[in-house]
Amino acid sequence: MRKTKKSEAEVAKQVNALLEGMSLAEKVAQLAQIGGAAWNDGPGAGEIIREQGAGSVLWLNDTAEFNRLQKIAMEESPSGIPVLFALDVIHGYRTIFPVPLAVAASWDPAVAERSQAVAAKEARAAGIHWTFGPMLDIARDARWGRIVEGAGEDPCLGSAMAAAQVRGFQGDDPTDPQRVLACAKHFAGYGASEGGRDYDPVDLSEAQLRNVYFPPFQAAIKAGVGSFMSAYMDLNNVPATSNRWLLQDVLRGEWGFDGFVVSDAFGVGNLLTQGFAKDGRDAAQRALEAGLNMDMASSVYLENLADLVEDGSLSLDQIDAMVRPILAVKVRMGLFENPYTDETLLEKVAAEPESREAGRWAAQRSMVLLRNQDGLLPLSKTQQKIAVIGPLADSMEATEGSWMVFGHTPAAVTVLEGLRAKLPGTAIAYAPGPEINRDVPHPFGEFNTSERKPIQTPEEAEAAFQTALETAAGAELVIMVLGENADMSGEFASRGSLDLPGRQEELLKAISAMGKPVVLVLLNGRPLSINWAAEHVPAILEAWQPGSQGGHAVADILFGDVNPGGKLPVTFPRNGNHAPLYYARTLTHLPEESPRYRSRYWDSPTTPLYPFGFGLSYTTFAFSHLHVSAAQIKAGASVTVSVDVTNTGQVAGDEVAQLYIHQKWGSDSRPRRELKGFARVTLQPGESETVTFSLGPDELRYWSASAGRWVQDAATFDLWVGSDSTATLQAGFEVVE
Ligand code: GLC
Secondary structure (H helix, E strand, C coil): CCCCCCCHHHHHHHHHHHHHHCCHHHHHHHCEEEECCCCCCCCCHHHHHHHHCCCEEECCCCHHHHHHHHHHHHHCCCCCCCCEEEECCCCECCCECCCHHHHHHCCCHHHHHHHHHHHHHHHHHHCCCEECCCECCCCCCCCCHHHHHCCCCCHHHHHHHHHHHHHHHHCCCCCCCCCCECEEEEECCHHHCHHHCCCCCECCCHHHHHHHHCHHHHHHHHCCCCEEEECCCEECCEEHHHCHHHHHHHHHHHCCCCCEEECCCCHHHHHHHCCCCCCHHHHHHHHHHHCCCEEECCCHHHHHHHHHHHCCCCCHHHHHHHHHHHHHHHHHCCCCCCCCCCCCHHHHHHCCHHHHHHHHHHHHHHCEEEEEHHHCCCCCCCCCCEEEECCCCCCHHHHHCCCCCCCCCCCCCCHHHHHHHHCCCCCEEEECCCCCCCCCCCCCHHHCCCCCCCCCCHHHHHHHHHHHHHHHHCCCEEEEEEECCHHHCCCCCCCCCCCCCCCHHHHHHHHHCCCCCEEEEEECCCCCCCHHHHHHCCEEEECCCCCCCHHHHHHHHHCCCCCCCCCCCCCECCCHHHCCCCCCCCCCCCCCCCHHHCCCCCCCCCCCCECCCCCECCCCEEEEEEEECCCEEECCCCEEEEEEEEECCCCCEEEEEEEEEEECCCCCCCCCCEEEEEEEEEECCCCEEEEEEEECHHHHCEEECCCCEEECCCCEEEEEEECCCCCCCEEEEEEEC
16 A cells, blocks of 8 residues: 555554564464354354454454454454454445446546445445455456456456556555555456366466466556455466465565465465365465465464464564564554444445445446447437336346445346336336346355345246236337346356346347337346347347446436447457457467458357447547657657547547557567557547557567567557457557667
8 A cells, every 4th residue: 555644664663563562373363364254163253353363354244343343352352453354345335336347348447446436435434444356357258257357358458447446445545544455356367267167277378477467466556555365276286375476476576565465265275175285284384485464264374373383384584574564554554543433434425425426427437339220229218118128127136246245235226217217207117027047056145145036937937928028019119138147247157158048038039029129238247149139139238237326327328318438348259168259369370350261160250249349339430640659669669659539420429549559570479459558538529639649668568488578579560549459540660679
């Protein structure tokens, strides 16, 4: 974390004084994060804290209980060290914001920063000091459930969103009582789990790690993030939890990170399950030596570290080195002076209109218009018979989406409610149609606040299907709200197919066959292979999981009060078995750019259904006057790229100018396109704006597999600027020695 009310010298002095007075048991306790609820079958959190203190408590969301445990820590534990209360506040605490993948689709870091600032304010008002966010995993396999929690497939966009989220969560004053400590997770490479299967092993080259998966984490450090979380999975056969190269050599040695690292849940204990550690002692020693400061919930540190010091396997200095950054965070945040939370604060903060406004604004800016045949949208507000159909149309849970805060009860404005609020004088009929459910129940189901409904029988589903048809038949316009339930993406929510679950497409086809205008609104946490809809449904709005105000934002866009300007942060494959599919791939010897080689499978086209960066508007834009400040530069110098963006349509709107480069040869083969700059601009009809980008060593160097180091090659570069990753407006420049 950045600036502190106390100087770093004062912080260090206070930390050293604390360490001098602490027993080994107390130091070990600071390296433990314990479950708040009666989670572990061992002693409750209060007893552990009373006896030796605790670094942190998680999975508790109760202000009074926070204060009770903190009082024990301050007044009854041996050294009176406050506890850090931690929880997953990923996209909102009481005001739920669009899921992070949706926020990335805004291509506007201000959306990420403002959303996380509101989340921090509400979470801190509840007594939470530390959030397990932002999640920074680059994800290029849409089958992976946790793609919903990150910023998509691209390191440039992902890095901008990483820094913005850290700024939102932490602000720049660690004593600010409206901010929380952020946690860059899951370090590193988790998004490349084989087959998109959550938790599966990851094999990534050093070049892939450094060029693609590391940049968002480096951006988070630059923004001052105070903690990291190691990932669950094996990274090149070494669990990230205990990966010295990752946690010591790279994170501390190269990047100079001075915060602390917490494992993922039970990660230290999992080292046995993963076949890496022989026993708890082995796990504790190797994780600590690898640079893991805090053991989340597994108790292996608590049970083994003191013995390892006493038998000389670990030194007291090694323990102190792990405890220091944890104490430093508590000192910087002022928790010794202000350990408690006003229990009346949350309701006041949560009632602030600004939060709702921010939620609606974020949802509006994150939605992506995928199709608008013959300008069906925006819809007229004049009287017409509207039917809203689909299992998600009135689902608060699907509207708020994945990774809800522990104990949160969904309370979103659903799409149906948003539409009815928009058209108070219009009778809007509604039928859900058949429900959708996971085939394999979610293993954490009992912890997800879920609208538990009994599973429909086939007969009930068929009856619901027919009722939906009848309801649609009576309307002049049908708005279908389809996609995924909240538990169909997120953790332990990978899937093999990207099709619409259940009988949703069947229902969509049957209603489309009625010959009346159909608008499809998608609520989902990942790309979906909506191939049929993309051909046959005239209007498609990607609304993602838009949060508390999602229904209002959908209505704002469908009825033209807001012109959508979002762009896809991930490629939409035509089929789940095409994944991983992403734009920034090297050319191969038979580039797909040639029509002859466009598909790599003989049974289907492998071009994306929708490309990275794609999104439509109610107006149109043109890019012109692309200019590069120099045709040739020396390595180490920069060029400025400028382009004019013009609103060539009839209504105001936002465009996202995107700059892509391709290094045509070099030490390594380089991706055919790489995003190196973007800017979202708002333009009135006829208005133009010149957007400029800079390309210098930071943008042009890369980690070379052939050289085994960072290089900036002398080479020729193509570049394109436009409205998505298929941009055609082209220029170029050369880098010489
Ligand atoms: C989970 C997730 C991690 C989360 C942690 C604490 O298993 O992997 O993202 O922060 O446990 O809830």
